[in-house]
Amino acid sequence: MGIDFLTRGITPWGQSVFTHISWDLLWVSFFAGVVFLAAHSVYMLLSAHSKRASADVDALEAKLKGLPEKIQRHSLPARMFHWIMAASMLTLLFTSFLPIVGVKFAWVEWHWMAGLVLAASILYHIIHATFFMDFWSIWVGPKDIPELKSEMMRELGGDTSGPKAAKYPLGNRLYHMAIVVTGIGASATGLFMMKKVQTPFFTRDPYILADATWSWMYVAHGAAGVALVGLTMAHIYFAIRPEKLWLTKSMLFGFITRRQYLEHHDPTRWRVPGSEPVGGRPSE
Amino acid sequence: MAVIHDMMPAFELFQPASLDDALGLLDRHGADAWVMAGGLDSFDWLKDRIRKPAVVVELGAIDGLRGVKAAGDGIEIGAMTTLTEVVTNPLVREKFGVLFQGAEAAASPQIRNQGTIGGNLSQDARCWYYRAGWSCYRAGGNVCYADTPTAVNREHAIFGADRCVAVNPSDTAPAMIALDAKMVIRSSKGERIVDAQDYFVGPGTDITRLTTLQPGELLTAIRIPGTWAGAEFYTEKVADRKVWDFPLVNIASAMKVNGSTIERARIVVNAVAAQPMRLEAVEQFVAGKPRNEETANAAGELAVRGAVPLAHNAYKIPLMRNLVKRAIRGGDNGWASTS
Numbered sequence A: 001m002g003i004d005f006l007t008r009g010i011t012p013w014g015q016s017v018f019t020h021i022s023w024d025l026l027w028v029s030f031f032a033g034v035v036f037l038a039a040h041s042v043y044m045l046l047s048a049h050s051k052r053a054s055a056d057v058d059a060l061e062a063k064l065k066g067l068p069e070k071i072q073r074h075s076l077p078a079r080m081f082h083w084i085m086a087a088s089m090l091t092l093l094f095t096s097f098l099p100i101v102g103v104k105f106a107w108v109e110w111h112w113m114a115g116l117v118l119a120a121s122i123l124y125h126i127i128h129a130t131f132f133m134d135f136w137s138i139w140v141g142p143k144d145i146p147e148l149k150s151e152m153m154r155e156l157g158g159d160t161s162g163p164k165a166a167k168y169p170l171g172n173r174l175y176h177m178a179i180v181v182t183g184i185g186a187s188a189t190g191l192f193m194m195k196k197v198q199t200p201f202f203t204r205d206p207y208i209l210a211d212a213t214w215s216w217m218y219v220a221h222g223a224a225g226v227a228l229v230g231l232t233m234a235h236i237y238f239a240i241r242p243e244k245l246w247l248t249k250s251m252l253f254g255f256i257t258r259r260q261y262l263e264h265h266d267p268t269r270w271r272v273p274g275s276e277p278v279g280g281r282p283s284e
Numbered sequence B: 001m002a003v004i005h006d007m008m009p010a011f012e013l014f015q016p017a018s019l020d021d022a023l024g025l026l027d028r029h030g031a032d033a034w035v036m037a038g039g040l041d042s043f044d045w046l047k048d049r050i051r052k053p054a055v056v057v058e059l060g061a062i063d064g065l066r067g068v069k070a071a072g073d074g075i076e077i078g079a080m081t082t083l084t085e086v087v088t089n090p091l092v093r094e095k096f097g098v099l100f101q102g103a104e105a106a107a108s109p110q111i112r113n114q115g116t117i118g119g120n121l122s123q124d125a126r127c128w129y130y131r132a133g134w135s136c137y138r139a140g141g142n143v144c145y146a147d148t149p150t151a152v153n154r155e156h157a158i159f160g161a162d163r164c165v166a167v168n169p170s171d172t173a174p175a176m177i178a179l180d181a182k183m184v185i186r187s188s189k190g191e192r193i194v195d196a197q198d199y200f201v202g203p204g205t206d207i208t209r210l211t212t213l214q215p216g217e218l219l220t221a222i223r224i225p226g227t228w229a230g231a232e233f234y235t236e237k238v239a240d241r242k243v244w245d246f247p248l249v250n251i252a253s254a255m256k257v258n259g260s261t262i263e264r265a266r267i268v269v270n271a272v273a274a275q276p277m278r279l280e281a282v283e284q285f286v287a288g289k290p291r292n293e294e295t296a297n298a299a300g301e302l303a304v305r306g307a308v309p310l311a312h313n314a315y316k317i318p319l320m321r322n323l324v325k326r327a328i329r330g331g332d333n334g335w336a337s338t339s
């Protein structure tokens, strides 16, 4: 039995258009998520993953005397955004996919309401990150190649002298990138799709866009939604892995400890108050 | 409009002689199989070439699915019993007049001779955009053509819209719910019995079906308990024409009255939503109230609370309000029996 990727329909004008992605793809994303989780867990059991050696951390700690005990990693507004987004994302995933896998209930109203929360929180986050956070700290670019290389080496248990993460480890930033594409994709299309369903805001009108445009909009919304199944699974998996719990806790309480900061980050790349040695900059 | 070809796409026809054979076939072919009873709805889809099932399982040869029989103080009606048999059955007429009137209100005598009670209860929506074969939500697509600024939606829903605004068109469904009937559903995995009220589903739950029936399942019988036998019944159907026409709004009610006090009632309206609507708030309101104009008026108002009209069907609101009033008042419903 093959997998269909798209389902088709006929418009009143006899055009054949796409109506949805095939929901077989939901299972593809789900199983891709499961396979990734399983593969990663096995790999974690077998590989080395050294953090900065404890002696090196001691040395850094001695040098960076000005570092406080707790280092703020996420401000309160940033944490609030994260958890509001997480709640709306889970609501969106459950409301859209439970009915598809057979748990039937009136989902659309819950879905678009959660969708509005997500869209508003993304808008807020974009403004907040642009003006009040270190905007570029989350992006990925060619400058990250040395970090990628040293991260790979570390994973293989080898050299640890290369750059350590700035504020966000590379994996986090790659993940963020995937979420930007799929999250904004689902939200932008979802906002248009609200014109198709009953809401208190406006009269339904499918004719604001051509049938073919709608068809791509549904395909994009569905594809982004399905991708988010796998991405969310991976995200939750990492959040609850023992060696990542310190990051999850920082999203709850806002800070990490001095030692966690020094173990996992490069003080020259993520500067915080006190990350410069007393009497001079650390050698680069 | 869809082109009527009068030439159906090829399918494999099975005419099993036993229920087990039918269930086995449905199990084997799953969603590829189409269940055919009287064919009055089925042939529309097949001849318009909108539905192209690989297999048709026709139930006409299964004797066990036919007929009305006494069951305790109630009755059991086989799903393949024709509407005419329901209308002419003495038990139905004597005990459950609301069903007799509902069935008699359906379609025309010829259609009632051929159409079955199971088919009438399981028939699909009549929304003409959907029937034209366009890929709307109900057909698995992503658009409703009936609720747009330019749509023709005189026959559509005033309640329970969830993307789709089609209504359930059955004339017998409200009577079954008023009588608290139980629907017997069989599949190769066994039997399940659902209240008539839960047999019908809205678009929020399943936008492509009007009933809870899943591929592989058959409605085999309808059991009507004696609870409401001989109660005071009211049925009224408003349609554009007196025969051969679907309801714009219809109502069925069963009421137990003591002197001039309404003891309890079940009141159901159809063609205003995708599911026949049991008016539980009205039932609770009228219980214990005197049966008078004041109660009837208040019940009518309560019934239409929350109705949301589309561009061309606001008339359904006063229509439904008045039908509820009249059901509470009781008396002659103006429906002349043809038998």
Ligand SMILES: Cc1cc2nc3c(=O)[nH]c(=O)nc-3n(C[C@H](O)[C@H](O)[C@H](O)COP(=O)(O)OP(=O)(O)OC[C@H]3O[C@@H](n4cnc5c(N)ncnc54)[C@H](O)[C@@H]3O)c2cc1C
Binding pocket: B034, B035, B036, B037, B038, B039, B040, B041, B042, B043, B079, B080, B105, B106, B107, B108, B111, B114, B115, B116, B117, B118, B119, B120, B121, B122, B123, B124, B169, B170, B171, B172, B213, B217, B218, B219, B220, B244, B245, B246, B247
């Ligand atoms: C011109 C016209 C006017 C009409 N007017 C009215 C009207 O005024 N009021 C009214 O109520 N109806 C009306 N009808 C509808 C008609 O009464 C129904 O179409 C008819 O009763 C369907 O019954 P059927 O036995 O022909 O079923 P079919 O057409 O064979 O089946 C209808 C649907 O139910 C399913 N089905 C049937 N039996 C079973 C079963 N036992 N188990 C599981 N699934 C089953 C079929 O798969 C199909 O999807 C009208 C129909 C026509 C053609």
Ligand code: HEM
Binding pocket: A019, A020, A021, A089, A092, A093, A096, A097, A108, A111, A112, A114, A115, A116, A118, A119, A183, A186, A187, A188, A189, A190, A191, A193, A194, A196, A197, A218, A219, A221, A222, A224, A225, A226, A228, B142, B143, B163
């Ligand atoms: C980000 C996570 C999201 C996921 C996983 C998701 C998933 C889905 C899925 C699978 C569907 C069914 C699509 C189809 O029938 O082809 C859907 C429909 C819908 N989504 Fe989303 N969605 C998300 C975000 C949003 C947002 C942000 C909004 C709006 C603000 C939104 C609004 C809608 C609407 C209105 C529909 C119904 C469209 C219709 O049936 O016509 N969604 N969503």
Ligand code: SF4
Binding pocket: B125, B127, B128, B129, B130, B136, B137, B138, B139, B143, B144, B145, B146, B147, B156, B163, B164, B165, B166
């Ligand atoms: S009302 Fe329902 S059946 Fe009619 S066009 Fe809209 S979605 Fe389709």
